Amino acid sequence: MSERSRWTGLLVLLGLLFAQSASATDRPVGAPFETRSEVLARHGMAATSQPLATQAAIEILRAGGSAVDAAIAANAVQGVVEPMGCGIGGDLFALVWDTKEGRLVGLNASGPAPMGLSLEQLRKEAQGFIPPRGPLSVSVPGAVDGWVELHSRYGRLPMARVLEPAIRYAREGFPVSEVIAWAWRIEAERLASYAGFAEIFMPGGREPGKGALFSNPRLADTLERIGAGGRAGFYEGETAEQLVAFHRANGGYLSTEDLANYHSEWVAPISTNYRGYDVWSTPPNSQGLAALQMLNILERFDLRAMGAGSADLLHTLIEAKKLAFEDRARWYADPAFAEVPIEALLSKEYAAKRAALIDPLHASTRPEPGNPIAGGDTIYLSVADESGMMVSLIQSNFSGFGSGLTPPTLGFPLQNRASLFSLDSTSPNVYAPGKRPFHTIMPGFVTKEGKPLVSLGVMGGDMQPQGLVQVLVNLIDFGMDLQEAGDAPRFYHSGSAEPTGRPMVEGGGLLSLERGYGALREELAKRGHKLNAERANYGGYQAVEKQGEIWVGASESRKDGAAAGY
Numbered sequence: 001m002s003e004r005s006r007w008t009g010l011l012v013l014l015g016l017l018f019a020q021s022a023s024a025t026d027r028p029v030g031a032p033f034e035t036r037s038e039v040l041a042r043h044g045m046a047a048t049s050q051p052l053a054t055q056a057a058i059e060i061l062r063a064g065g066s067a068v069d070a071a072i073a074a075n076a077v078q079g080v081v082e083p084m085g086c087g088i089g090g091d092l093f094a095l096v097w098d099t100k101e102g103r104l105v106g107l108n109a110s111g112p113a114p115m116g117l118s119l120e121q122l123r124k125e126a127q128g129f130i131p132p133r134g135p136l137s138v139s140v141p142g143a144v145d146g147w148v149e150l151h152s153r154y155g156r157l158p159m160a161r162v163l164e165p166a167i168r169y170a171r172e173g174f175p176v177s178e179v180i181a182w183a184w185r186i187e188a189e190r191l192a193s194y195a196g197f198a199e200i201f202m203p204g205g206r207e208p209g210k211g212a213l214f215s216n217p218r219l220a221d222t223l224e225r226i227g228a229g230g231r232a233g234f235y236e237g238e239t240a241e242q243l244v245a246f247h248r249a250n251g252g253y254l255s256t257e258d259l260a261n262y263h264s265e266w267v268a269p270i271s272t273n274y275r276g277y278d279v280w281s282t283p284p285n286s287q288g289l290a291a292l293q294m295l296n297i298l299e300r301f302d303l304r305a306m307g308a309g310s311a312d313l314l315h316t317l318i319e320a321k322k323l324a325f326e327d328r329a330r331w332y333a334d335p336a337f338a339e340v341p342i343e344a345l346l347s348k349e350y351a352a353k354r355a356a357l358i359d360p361l362h363a364s365t366r367p368e369p370g371n372p373i374a375g376g377d378t379i380y381l382s383v384a385d386e387s388g389m390m391v392s393l394i395q396s397n398f399s400g401f402g403s404g405l406t407p408p409t410l411g412f413p414l415q416n417r418a419s420l421f422s423l424d425s426t427s428p429n430v431y432a433p434g435k436r437p438f439h440t441i442m443p444g445f446v447t448k449e450g451k452p453l454v455s456l457g458v459m460g461g462d463m464q465p466q467g468l469v470q471v472l473v474n475l476i477d478f479g480m481d482l483q484e485a486g487d488a489p490r491f492y493h494s495g496s497a498e499p500t501g502r503p504m505v506e507g508g509g510l511l512s513l514e515r516g517y518g519a520l521r522e523e524l525a526k527r528g529h530k531l532n533a534e535r536a537n538y539g540g541y542q543a544v545e546k547q548g549e550i551w552v553g554a555s556e557s558r559k560d561g562a563a564a565g566y
Contacts, residue, residue: 008154035487038552041565045551046070047542048381049085049459049561052174053077056165057383058564064274067385068096068154069162072147076166078379079412080216082180082560083201084187084400085459086379088222088234089413090478091139092146093282094270095443096154097390104445104452106282108436109146109264111139111164112334113418115433117253122431123423128433129500130419133194133404135252137416139437143395144226144234145264150249151201154389160227170411173215177560186239186376194404195250201401219411221251237258239410245408247414269445272296272346275476277453283342285334288442291465293324295472296351297358308478309489309516310359311523317473318493318511318529319358321466323367329499330369331428331503334436338428365508378441378464380457382544384551390544392443392455422500429499438499444468453548454482460539463492467539482554486541489516494536512536 039045044067046057053271056077065073071094080089092109122136130136139444151159176184178265188207200216201207208214225233240259247254271280272292279295281288297320306312331340344350357367378396402415420438421431431437440461446454454475458467467490474485495509510532513521525531540559545552553563 009418016450026452029542035484037328038481038483038554039554039563041551042549043566044070044384045544045553045560045563045565046383047431047544047553047555047563048074048078049379049540049542049555049558049559050078050082050177050180051063051562052081054555054564057381058566061383061385062566063157063161065157065162066154066387067383067389067391068150070152070385071381071383071391072151072155073162073165074381075143075147075379075393076163077169077393078165078381081177082185082379083216083413084180085397086395087397087412088144088226089141089402089412090143090395090397091141091417091439091441092143092237092393092395093286093441094146094394095280095282095445095455096149096150096390097388097445097455099388101457102450104269104280104447106267106269107146107149107264107338108267108282108286109142109149110285110417110436110439111142111262112258112434113139113421113431114253114255114258116255116258117433119423119431126423129423130421132399132419133191133416135247135250135403135405136256137403137419138247138252138414139261139418140254140258140262141415142262142264145231145262148231149264149266159230160493162250162513163416164225167220167227170220170223173298175211176208176214178210179558179560181208181212183400184208185484191401194406194515195226196246196406196408197401197404197413199408200406216411218227218409221439222412224412235262241330242409243407243414246409247405250405252405262410268274270342270346274299274472276448277476278447279472280447281442283335284332284340285436285439287328287332287438287440287462287465288444289332289342289345290324290328291442291444291468292346292350293327294320294465294469296346296348297323297355298469298473300352300355303473303477308474311520311527314491314517314520314524315360315363315527315529316358317466317470319364320355321469321493322364322508323354324465325462326367326369332438332499333428337432337435340428352527361527363508365528378459378461380443380459380540380542382455382457382542383547384455384544384546388452390445390452390546392445392457393431394441394443394457396459398440398555420500427499430495440464442457442468446472454543454545456543458539458541462494462538463537463539466491466493466495467541471541482545482552486543486554486556489514490538491517492536492538494532516539
């Protein structure tokens with residue numbers, strides 16, 4: 001055969017292969033957005049925002065651990081390798097598909113305000129608004145109790161074994177990955193002066209850059225105490241005493257009683273049906289309700305006919321977000337302290353009334369909250385095991401490195417969730433001792449006809465409900481696959497009503513668009529949307545899907561993350 005004939009035959013063969021792989025050829029570099037293949041595996045799957053955490057989850061699954069064991073292992077590793085996003089100084093929410101009971105269960109592991117700080121004293125010290133950093137922003141850390149509750153109900157391996165990968169990375173060190181290094185640098189510039197921060201997170205006087213080896217032996221010691229003592233290894237004894245002494249020495253009010261008396265809560269997940277799919281999240285004080293309200297409003301519109309990535313679609317999504325967030329500011333709070341009309345807010349009749357307020361050609365400047373009872377940094381991960389158990393877990397310090405206060409003998413920062421309280425006595429989210437603040441973190445889950453389908457979440461403060469809805473619309477309305485739905489460009493709308501009572505941006509807030517939506521800027525501006533030219537937080541997405549006998553995993557490129565299975 002001649003050289004030319006061989007090349008002709010090869011080209012014909014390549015043409016046939018490409019014809020059979022249309023999905024691959026439909027996404028060359030330079031398309032409106034680029035995506036990569038989903039990850040497929042039979043026995044188990046994990047998707048997190050940091051590859052070392054994903055590997056830890058797979059390690060635990062292979063060792064015989066449950067999806068819950070693997071999720072805790074991954075979360076613990078992320079607290080080591082991604083400390084600005086999460087850690088044992090923060091809170092946790094989770095949804096678990098219980099294979100034995102054939103239902104979804106929820107856990108709220110968010111901590112309350114200190115019992116020793118009154119509203120009157122807080123108002124004196126806060127001077128208008130609770131500071132976003134520092135001692136007044138700290139609430140009781142709930143994550144470790146959440147681990148213990150999840151593990152006691154669904155764990156298979158000892159907690160000490162589950163925490164081994166995190167302890168190993170904390171003690172031996174790890175190379176800092178690219179996106180995390182970028183976020184670390186930004187936060188270090190802001191927090192270097194906060195007590196204990198530089199001692200732990202700026203070795204040698206500066207933050208570690210991309211590829212730098214970073215270790216945290218004091219955090220390793222703290223994790224070992226949790227592995228050995230469980231809940232008591234954190235909320236009692238050495239760790240609790242050092243945490244409280246540090247916080248009080250720096251102007252805080254946490255007590256050993258606050259820690260010893262804290263317990264997370266098993267909750268009934270809430271849901272709505274969107275075009276035949278049941279979408280689930282955790283109830284208030286979580287903001288998961290906002291995503292469900294948005295979906296109820298959007299169901300009144302033919303989004304598919306508008307077209308993926310169209311100005312009509314984005315306008316409708318943004319206006320639905322504004323309506324849901326007005327209700328979020330008016331109604332969402334700790335249900336132990338305020339009446340939250342969840343059933344009324346989730347009703348289809350109420351959604352129809354709210355949807356009627358959307359003008360297809362003009363952006364609203366400030367819609368009013370409805371009356372349904374009338375006449376920022378986080379990590380998200382998803383894990384599934386061979387038994388069919390699926391875990392949707394989200395965990396956070398709130399802002400990057402939380403309050404900035406870092407007990408140097410313990411190796412982790414304290415969260416700043418208490419900064420999300422309001423000081424307005426008329427707000428359901430007004431501060432009170434022992435009350436849990438309004439919470440941005442919210443895991444997601446999708447079932448169909450009573451069967452588990454997708455465990456998913458989008459991290460990133462108030463981006464979470466609007467990001468999750470954008471992903472769900474991509475999946476359900478436009479038939480994108482699990483990876484593609486997360487890689488598609490997103491918008492972020494900020495500055496609308498906030499549960500803290502802080503002043504809002506005039507004129508309906510600011511709209512940020514990823515580069516894939518650049519061509520729509522002029523059209524959306526014509527409709528009255530105020531465009532933001534600055535870089536925005538478009539969230540971070542992970543998901544695991546059950547497809548017959550296999551697991552499908554996805555982790556987007558906005559973070560350092562990875563999905564992996566076995």
